[in-house]
Amino acid sequence: MKVKGEVYCLTLNMADEQARFEALLQGLMSEDNESRTQNEGLYDKIPGPTKLPMLVQSMSNSNISIEIRTLSSVLLRRLFTNEFEEVWPKLSPELQTAVKEKLMSAITEELTPPVRRKVCDATAELARNMIDDEENMNWPEVLKFMFESASSPDSGLRESALHIFKNVPGIFGKQQSHYMDVIKQMLSRCLADRDNPQVWFEAIKASTAFLVANDKNNHLLHHFKDLLPPMIQLITTAFLVACHKNNPLLHHFKDLLSYGTGQLIATAFLVAYDKNNHLLYHFKDLLPPMIQGMNESLSADDDSLMKCLIELAENVPKFLRPQMDNIIPFCLKVISDANLSDSMRQLGMEAIVTLSETAPAMVRKFGKYMPLLVPQVLALMVDLEEEEDWSIQDEPEEEDTESNSIAAESALDRLACALGGKTMLPHILANIPQMLQNGDWRYRHAALMAISACAEGCHQQMEGMLNNILDAVLPFLKDPHPRVRYAGCNAIGQLCRDFGPLFQKKYHNRVVPELLQIMDDNGNPRVQSHGAAALVNFAEECPKIVLSQYLDVILNKMEQVLSSKFKELLEKGVKLVLEQVVTALASVADTVEEKFTQYYDRFMPCLKYIMQNAVTKEMRLLRGKTIECISLIGLAVGKEKFLQDCSDVMQMLLKTQTDLSEMEDDDPQISYMISAWARMCKILGKEFQQYLPLVMPPVLKAASLKPEVALLDSDEIKDMQGDTDWEFVNVGEQQSFGIRTAGLEEKTTACQMLVCYARELKEGFAEYAEEVVKTMVPLLKFYFEDDIRIAASESLPFLIDCAKIRGDQYVAEMWNYICPSLLKAIEIEPEQSVLPEHLYALSKIRGDQYVAEMWNYICPSLLKAIEIEPEQSVLPEHLYALSKCIEKLGKGCLSQENMNLVISLLEKQLQSHFKKQEERHEKRKDEDYDEDLEEDLLEEVTLPKCVFTCLIPDHC
Structure with missing residues (x-):
């Protein structure tokens, strides 16, 4: 009796503990934030091996609420997803078996479909973890359960079997x-x-x-x-x-x-x-x-x-x-x-x-549907709503990317890029003329936006008809409806971008006057601003000699608009047009360079005034763009001319720098400031060194930013849908890897600025070399952004140069810190286009002899990778890397042994090429074969060519 009493007490205690646990789960669903947070803290403190069986018990307890059973299933799946390796091995074999059996019985016994599906999710997650690295399924009972359930007369069990199979399609292992x-x-x-x-x-x-x-x-x-x-x-x-x-x-x-x-x-x-x-x-x-x-x-x-x-x-x-x-x-x-x-x-x-x-070739074979598809896409682009105040909004709302018009515009762009101009353009052109003549402004707007959307994909076909396209577009810059004029500006800007500099060379005399006239549209600031944006596109791709012809007329117009909009800023606080005109002014100065000198005094006072006084939160973007404009003008006209204002500008920049701690993390001024400091460094040269103590902290802070990352399950990711600060990549069933992209652009810019400082200031940057090295070396493995790894690699030779003033011992210690990481980066670099940058950094630091030794280490592995690479899409990258390495290292970089290997590999590639040539003859008989596919196949001819190009001058 005593033993029975002890068992009874133990069971009672366990029941009490389970009841308290279920009360805690109830607290996790509390609507009171404070209470819920407190319960979350208590839940997190429970050890995993304790939590797991209690969750299983709650999940299968039909006497508690559906909500608690559902939550238990969700938490159990998350535990299997995030903590399996830490928790499962700590359970006894008997308890592991009991958990498996309880999961399967819970599926059979659960009568509420939504709860049963959550139990299936947890079961599937455990099954996934039961597959080992050799693809052996170590839970054969779940396979038997799944097949039996799939054949069950109970439709709920059939659904459950399929649900598990869906979540773990690899459940059968090898x-x-x-x-x-x-x-x-x-x-x-x-x-x-x-x-x-x-x-x-x-x-x-x-x-x-x-x-x-x-x-x-x-x-x-x-x-x-x-x-x-x-x-x-x-x-x-x-x-x-x-x-x-x-x-x-x-x-x-x-x-x-x-x-x-x-x-x-x-x-x-x-x-x-x-x-x-x-x-x-x-x-x-x-x-x-x-x-x-x-x-x-x-x-x-x-x-x-x-x-x-x-x-x-x-x-x-x-x-x-x-x-x-x-x-x-x-x-x-x-x-x-x-x-x-x-x-x-x-x-x-x-x-x-x-x-x-x-499958573009396949879809092209069904070209009979293109005359039906293109009008449907264009019809969705017409799905716009009239907004009375649209053209006068000073802070326009972001475009609704889920609207039919935006989705269709994107679809037309993608179709043109995928299927090509030969397939798409005739059907687009067949519809646009009627749309342009339609009395409804929405059709004219859609037609002009369609021209913008298809320009990239139909580049080759449109290039020969640019004159006719321009004839069609230009009249709509005078359309009575402001949104049509806006779309016309958009089309001109896109043509400038996609067909520059040819477009600018041929049509400057027609385009510039029209865009300048748009900039007089004071009654419709959004149109006026977009005209200035189109002028930015024109200037960025325009040859200096062409743009210089229009400096007087362009800058006179800009001065006029800048003056009137500056007045509006002071009187009404509106700034949309002013922001864009400042950007356009910067683009013009950047293109014409020293020719801007004679206009300098007409613009700099106003720009300095804006920089000094646009200090409210609403003016942050305007001030940031003004900082960019001033620094680009300074770079364009040179130190001698800029010197008269340089001190004032530097003082304002320094004041902003000291106030940086008060800025919000998303303040647009920060990225503009970082870039501006780099330009000031180029302008001032070694004189810039005195400003480093104030400049460096925010740059280092931005360069050191650690992006937020997360591994989320399907339930968690639903809560983050629509958060534009995050990007997600599916990494397996029910899981996605997320990275918070906010700040990545600033991090990239900051890293590039550090390269600039080290390169320009040399020994003047020595004081910061060690800290920057410790910042940049870890970034050799920053795989979220290629440009950051390139900047990190590029900075290292310059940082070594900076450190030389401190003596050989200091440089040797720095190299000992850099070397292992750089070598590891070379070994594991996933992007073959980045690898040559790492090698170049190595050569600049250690010289030819050391690089030769390193090349002897790299070469066999690279050749082996080429030899065994199974993916044809990856092989060209390996060959490109090999060719770039040979090109950078120069004559004599290949030993006779490696030369023989290269020749053997090239012979193999040529044999493969000739085999593919035979296959092409067969593919011409394929129902989907066409000229565009032939162009893709012909690219295979160039695979070994890049290596041959580097070898012939070296060894012949």
């Missing part, structure tokens, strides 16, 4: 090939389960992911091809249902609203095996019912299956080819149906655009 037929049977059976939409919706997403994961497995794709027709048929059927709201069939699909999230399964599996061509061929039959399901999802305005179609288009476009005559018309119907949501219509457009980007 035994996948043995299960291929079983996988296909499971997916096929579930796709055919028309009585349970949630089941085949899950199967559609799983199949999509599976196909995407195996996009290189042609055998698997072929094996699945018979499923494609019914899938497309289902999509079309559902779309027709969605278009006819009173159709009685709509009632049949009402349940889809509740099961939109349950469709991801086969999608994830196929995504995970996108390199397995054999597997894709084997599963080709799944495609038709998948497409059918995507169509039916439209009846509920559920976009998840449309996203599956886009995912297939992105990863296995050729798999969709047999159904292109159904897919494209379906997408066109989606785009054109005004009864659908904007987001759904945009997804229809995105599907075609994605196909065009991933």
